[in-house]
Each structure stands twice: as C-alpha cells, then as structure tokens.
Amino acid sequence: MSPRVSTDAPPAAGPPGTPPAPPVTKRQLWLGVVTAPAAWAVTELVGYVMVSRSCEPGWNGLSAHGVDRPGVVLTVIAIAMVLVSAGALLLAAGSWRALRDREAPDDRAVRASSGSELPGEAPPAADPRWTRASFMAFAGIFTSALCGLGILFWSVPSFLLDACSQVR
Numbered sequence: 812m813s814p815r816v817s818t819d820a821p822p823a824a825g826p827p828g829t830p831p832a833p834p835v836t837k838r839q840l841w842l843g844v845v846t847a848p849a850a851w852a853v854t855e856l857v858g859y860v861m862v863s864r865s866c867e868p869g870w871n872g873l874s875a876h877g878v879d880r881p882g883v884v885l886t887v888i889a890i891a892m893v894l895v896s897a898g899a900l901l902l903a904a905g906s907w908r909a910l911r912d913r914e915a916p917d918d919r920a921v922r923a924s925s926g927s928e929l930p931g932e933a934p935p936a937a938d939p940r941w942t943r944a945s946f947m948a949f950a951g952i953f954t955s956a957l958c959g960l961g962i963l964f965w966s967v968p969s970f971l972l973d974a975c976s977q978v979r
Contacts (some may be wrong), residue, residue, distance in 0.1 A: 815872060815974075817890075819895070829910045831851070832867070833910060833940055833941050833944040834910065835906040835910060835944055835948070836872070837908050839902060839905075840856040840903075840906055840944060840947040840948060840951065841947070842899065842902055842951075843899055843900075843902045843903030843906055843948065843950075843951025843952070843955065844903070844947055844950050844954055846895060846898070846899035846902075846955070847895070847899045847900070847955040847957075847958035847959055848894040848954060848958050850892040850893075850895040850958065850962065851892065851896070851958045851961055851962050851965075852935055853856075853885045853888075853892060854888060854889055854892045854962050854966070855965070855966070857885075857888055858885050858889075858969065859884065861881050861884060862881050862885070862975070865879075865881040866881065866920070866975035877978060880968065881969075881975065882969050885966065885970075886966065886969055886970045889963070889966030889969065889970075890961055890966075892962050893959055893962050893963055893966075896943050896955055896958055896959030896962060897955075897959060899951065899955040900952060900955035900956055900959060902951070903948055903949075903950075903951025903952045903955055904948075904952055906944070906947075906948040906950060906951065907945070907949060907951075910941065910944055910945050911945075912949055913943040934937050
C-alpha cells in the first residue's frame with residue numbers, strides 16, 4: 812500500500828525532533844463533538860418550556876404565556892437544530908478526512924533525536940496528538956449523526972400531534 816499523498820503544505824514543525832501538529836485545530840475537533848448534543852439539549856429545553864407555558868389555560872380561554880401554535884414553532888426549532896447538527900457532522904467529517912489524508916508521524920524521529928536506544932523490532936508508535944485528533948473526529952461524526960437523528964425522531968410528535976393535547 813502506498814501512503815496517502817496530500818497536495819496541502821505540511822503543518823509547521825516545531826523544534827527539531829518534534830513531529831508536526833495535526834492539520835486540524837482543537838477548536839474544530841471540540842465543535843464537532845459538542846455542537847450536536849448541545850443542539851439536542853436546546854431543542855428539548857425550549858420545547859419543554861414553550862409547551863408548558865403555551866398550553867396553560869389563561870384568562871378568557873387565551874393562553875397565559877407563549878405562542879398560539881407551539882407545534883409549528885417546535886417544528887421550526889427542530890429543523891434549525893437538525894441543520895446545526897448537520898453542520899457539526901460536516902465539520903467532524905472534514906476533520907476526519909484531513910487527518911486520514913495525511914500520514915501520522917511516528918515517534919522514531921523523536922526517539923532518535925533524544926538519543927534513546929531503538930530496538931530493531933520495536934514498531935514505531937503514532938504521535939498521540941494525531942491519534943487523539945483522529946478519535947475526536949470520529950467521535951464528532953458519531954455524536955453528530957446520533958444527535959441529529961435523535962432531534963429528528965423526537966420532533967416527529969410535535970409535527971404530527973397537537974402539542975397541548977398531552978399537557979392537559
């Protein structure tokens with residue numbers, strides 16, 4: 812197998828013997844992991860507060876607080892949060908591709924520059940920063956897809972049913 816070749820310039824290396832940093836930032840990785848679960852939490856919290864306030868009986872049959880049609884507003888919020896989750900999925904997938912397309916440096920250069928002995932049969936170990944970044948990119952893909960589907964499936968009742976029928 813041939814190593815994957817990238818046309819991008821390699822990331823800037825530090826002092827001699829220091830392997831290059833991964834091509835994605837920690838901010839990109841954390842946004843890919845955290846954004847979709849936060850969108851799901853916002854959807855659920857806003858939905859709970861909106862339905863409980865909009866469905867309270869008020870004076871003369873008017874709702875006490877909130878909106879007249881909470882189901883429509885909940886559907887719009889759910890669609891917006893699914894789009895946020897899709898954006899997080901695309902960000903995580905882009906990070907995964909950026910890491911996959913480059914060969915992770917191993918620790919042979921670091922060990923050789925430090926003067927430590929290298930046994931002939933010792934396999935090179937991947938740089939922990941690259942393996943951590945790869946794990947976080949894959950976790951971002953997984954959590955974004957899972958939370959996006961969760962938002963979609965949990966919003967179906969507000970789209971099909973009257974939101975206030977369950978509260979009364």
